[in-house]
Amino acid sequence: MLVLGIETSCDETGVALYDTAAGLVAESLYSQVDMHAEFGGVVPELASRDHVRKILPLLSTLFEQAGRTPADLHGVAFTSGPGLIGALLVGAAVGRSLAYGLGVPAIGVHHMEAHLLAPLIGDVPPPLPFAALLVSGGHTQIMRVEDVGRYQLLGESLDDAAGEAFDKAAKMLGLGYPGGPAIAAAAERGDASRFRFPRPMTARPGLDMSFSGLKTHTLTTVREHEPLTAQEVADIARAFEEAVVDTLVLKCRRTVRETGLNSFVVAGGVAANRRLRTRLQEALPQVVYAQPSLCTDNGAMIAYAGALRLVAGQRESLAIRTRARWPMAELEAIG
């Protein structure tokens, strides 16, 4: 079954072809980061308008690269939530209409489920049940994965997502957008002993987290030392990254201890962070990641997650549906 995946939930237009027999056939991605960088973050209306401009040329390139045509498709998957509604509507409208025109089934995919399943593209899944850490710009969640499609939320950030905290801290340090890679690069040159940032909610029991206090702490530290030297920027970036990584590692270790789940899947944009990957690798019995290019938003993960649901016979109605919020526990089980 050849499935087209379309991702437009935020600031990346991603398209991909996934073949359930042959694996990932082709993918194409257009990132809007340069456009949003000027504003220090994603401007939703500009994001939607740019998806409208880019999506068909990107699809055309994708089919050309793969040597296939839309007539070869057996199904179309598109992100239907959670995300920016205007941005989601572009991919959903194009994807649903394309499937209707071709007379093939369509499926709306949950963006975070697609992140969660991305490490399994072309890889052997860990034995079920397993734990998952989902860390993106909009979500920071620890889940129990009973089966593909059956998820239980064990803990989450009560305020900012980890990626959002990276983005805000980077802005305060004048490092630009997106903040995660910028903080990680600056932190490489930082002295870990210069500043120590708090590890919020780690002293309390449970698996919930909080990252908004770190933002305040970053701002206070920046104010105290202004004007910052390049070394101070690097030292603060390092202290910030250490605090986020320590907090996530502690909560994951606690998950293993409290649930007995030994395998962890780690996914979402922040899972591309090298220090986080190294530290989790050391701390957890078994940890599986997507390759770094599949950690951040992309069409391949949507094609893959959609293909699993299409193969199981799930179908989208003709109504074009999008959702800004969509708890994963509400998803239908697969199979």
Ligand code: KG4
């Ligand atoms: O999953 P994603 O591409 O989009 C959402 O679904 O939100 O995640 C984007 C987030 C951004 O906040 C970005 O700063 C963060 O992931 N990110 C990173 C790194 N690469 C991306 N954070 C830390 N270190 C990185 N290397």
Ligand code: ZN
């Ligand atoms: Zn994402």
